[in-house]
Amino acid sequence: MQTSHPGGLYLLFATEMWERFSYYGNRALLALFMLSALSFDKQFTAALYGQYTGLVFLTPLIGGYIADRFWGNRRSIMVGGGLMAAGQYCLFASGSFYTQLDIAIPFFYLGLGLIILGNGLFKPNISTLVGQLYAPQDKRKDAAYTIFYMGINLGSFFAPLICGTLGDTGDPADFRWGFFTAGTGMLIAMLVFGYFQKKYLVDPLGNQIGMAPEARTKAQTQRRNAPLTRVDYDRMLVIGVISFFVIFFWAAFEQAGVSLTFFANENLDRELFGWTVPTSWFQALNPIFVLVFAPIFAQFWVKLAKKDLEPASPTKMGLGLLLLSAGFLIIALGVKQVAPGIKLSMMWLIAMYWLHSMGELCLSPIGLSLVNKLSPAKFASLLMGVWFLSTAAANWFAGILAGFYPETGKPTPNFLGWPIATLNDFFMLFVIMSFVAGALLLLSTKLLQQRMHGVN
Numbered sequence: 001m002q003t004s005h006p007g008g009l010y011l012l013f014a015t016e017m018w019e020r021f022s023y024y025g026n027r028a029l030l031a032l033f034m035l036s037a038l039s040f041d042k043q044f045t046a047a048l049y050g051q052y053t054g055l056v057f058l059t060p061l062i063g064g065y066i067a068d069r070f071w072g073n074r075r076s077i078m079v080g081g082g083l084m085a086a087g088q089y090c091l092f093a094s095g096s097f098y099t100q101l102d103i104a105i106p107f108f109y110l111g112l113g114l115i116i117l118g119n120g121l122f123k124p125n126i127s128t129l130v131g132q133l134y135a136p137q138d139k140r141k142d143a144a145y146t147i148f149y150m151g152i153n154l155g156s157f158f159a160p161l162i163c164g165t166l167g168d169t170g171d172p173a174d175f176r177w178g179f180f181t182a183g184t185g186m187l188i189a190m191l192v193f194g195y196f197q198k199k200y201l202v203d204p205l206g207n208q209i210g211m212a213p214e215a216r217t218k219a220q221t222q223r224r225n226a227p228l229t230r231v232d233y234d235r236m237l238v239i240g241v242i243s244f245f246v247i248f249f250w251a252a253f254e255q256a257g258v259s260l261t262f263f264a265n266e267n268l269d270r271e272l273f274g275w276t277v278p279t280s281w282f283q284a285l286n287p288i289f290v291l292v293f294a295p296i297f298a299q300f301w302v303k304l305a306k307k308d309l310e311p312a313s314p315t316k317m318g319l320g321l322l323l324l325s326a327g328f329l330i331i332a333l334g335v336k337q338v339a340p341g342i343k344l345s346m347m348w349l350i351a352m353y354w355l356h357s358m359g360e361l362c363l364s365p366i367g368l369s370l371v372n373k374l375s376p377a378k379f380a381s382l383l384m385g386v387w388f389l390s391t392a393a394a395n396w397f398a399g400i401l402a403g404f405y406p407e408t409g410k411p412t413p414n415f416l417g418w419p420i421a422t423l424n425d426f427f428m429l430f431v432i433m434s435f436v437a438g439a440l441l442l443l444s445t446k447l448l449q450q451r452m453h454g455v456n
């Protein structure tokens with residue numbers, strides 16, 4: 001079996017790295033910009049931020065459909081990239097006029113709207129292309145998506161450092177430079193993609209991939225026009241079931257930005273050699289862990305595949321949920337030490353984020369790969385949109401779950417008849433939720449595999 005990867009993978013890696021740089025660079029500044037430049041209040045800011053991040057993962061359904069039916073992946077990516085860049089520059093304009101809210105606010109909403117639409121055209125389509133570089137049942141796909149995932153995290157890691165530093169200086173007039181840089185990152189993504197696509201976006205036979213209907217080869221068109229079979233329906237059902245399970249993964253995982261941040265802020269001993277580690281820095285742990293461990297995982301899957309020992313994708317994803325559960329168990333045990341005046345060592349949270357990142361590597365790139373392997377050619381990008389839709393649902397659910405975070409002086413919230421009185425109760429909620437979801441997924445692997453018809 002061949003273990004090296006086609007050049008196209010590195011093109012998609014670089015493109016997605018710059019796009020995520022743009023997206024996360026913007027996201028690092030967004031809430032701060034709303035509060036201190038546009039003078040929105042906290043509640044409104046939180047609500048708008050939640051709606052924005054939710055909508056961003058709703059539009060991939062439309063973007064996937066447009067690519068499959070009309071534009072192909074390439075054109076959708078270029079148009080989506082253009083819209084996202086335009087959106088970032090609208091925010092740049094908004095930031096430039098922040099003293100005149102009647103100009104700044106329309107630009108602000110226009111910018112967010114463009115990014116939401118652009119992301120819908122970009123994200124599912126770049127993700128679909130990764131798998132098209134390989135023959136349908138090529139064993140290297142899981143490893144390829146894991147490498148692609150490194151690109152995502154490389155961009156996500158540098159984005160807050162660069163855009164955050166340029167934009168968040170304490171002077172509201174500087175936000176615009178963060179948005180400007182994010183827009184420029186997006187333009188770099190488009191330049192790289194536009195320039196190299198013809199050379200590198202080819203399947204193993206040398207045919208161009210990601211083309212619009214009129215430019216597809218005869219064989220490609222035939223594959224896409226083939227009527228759906230029983231096998232196709234079975235496989236699409238599996239995509240639906242798996243997408244449902246991952247809602248629980250992301251709903252717990254996304255606590256990183258909410259409840260786990262409150263926790264780090266209030267109950268963690270962040271003193272290090274007489275210096276206090278900023279709470280926001282803990283958000284850098286996840287991309288770093290992913291970057292360091294992704295190549296190890298990629299090699300590991302290929303090695304197991306060579307020995308015919310590679311677990312089925314649903315098994316890997318089930319393990320991902322169990323790792324997430326183990327991470328929350330660590331923090332649930334740790335908080336038992338928290339008492340008035342006693343804070344928890346940072347090591348507990350770091351260990352938790354490590355386990356969460358290992359879980360993510362078992363679940364997220366593997367899920368992208370699985371969706372690619374299971375999709376009939378006709379709906380390849382649309383079904384990728386379905387996969388991202390579960391992220392939208394999960395983010396919404398994550399917000400609801402975070403609402404159970406116990407606060408002293410407030411009445412004890414009740415989750416399905418279970419009182420959440422302490423931090424331990426709260427974190428145990430996630431231990432149980434992800435454990436049950438993981439165990440169910442592992443138990444149903446055999447059943448799912450039957451409906452996957454040979455896909456692994």
Ligand code: PHE
Pocket residue numbers: 020152156364388391
């Ligand atoms: N870091 C991932 C990304 O930006 C997070 C994510 C996972 C987003 C799954 C959507 C779906 O791509």
